[in-house]
Amino acid sequence: MGTQNELDKVHDLYIMQIELWKVLDGHVRGEKQLTEARKRLRQFTKLLKEVDWRYMGGEDVYQTLEEMGLQADRKLRAKAEQQTRKTVKAVAKKPGALSKKRK
Numbered sequence: 724m725g726t727q728n729e730l731d732k733v734h735d736l737y738i739m740q741i742e743l744w745k746v747l748d749g750h751v752r753g754e755k756q757l758t759e760a761r762k763r764l765r766q767f768t769k770l771l772k773e774v775d776w777r778y779m780g781g782e783d784v785y786q787t788l789e790e791m792g793l794q795a796d797r798k799l800r801a802k803a804e805q806q807t808r809k810t811v812k813a814v815a816k817k818p819g820a821l822s823k824k825r826k
Contacts, residue, residue: 727776734773739767740788746795751802760799768792 745751750758759791770790776785 725777729775730743732770732774733779736767736770736779736788739763739770740791743791743795746798747791750800751799754806757799757802757806760795764792764795764799767795 742760746760746764751757771785771788774785776782779788813826
């Protein structure tokens with residue numbers, strides 16, 4: 724049972740890896756996709772900590788997946804920052820958004 728459980732974790736990890744490639748390739752657009760990508764990344768990171776690297780082909784494979792998770796995190800943070808800047812610019816462009824009339 725233990726071996727099958729570890730193999731299931733590795734399988735799930737590789738499925739999640741496909742989702743992370745979408746993030747790294749820039750296929751995440753919009754707030755909903757960004758939120759979903761963050762959720763997947765958290766799941767990926769948690770599962771990566773649980774899995775035994777010996778079941779995934781070696782420690783180098785583990786390290787590669789770990790680095791991939793870090794890259795995806797950086798990309799998601801940059802994307803979130805970019806969306807925040809767009810939102811701030813859009814609010815600032817509204818007439819009277821930055822200045823309030825005083826009585």
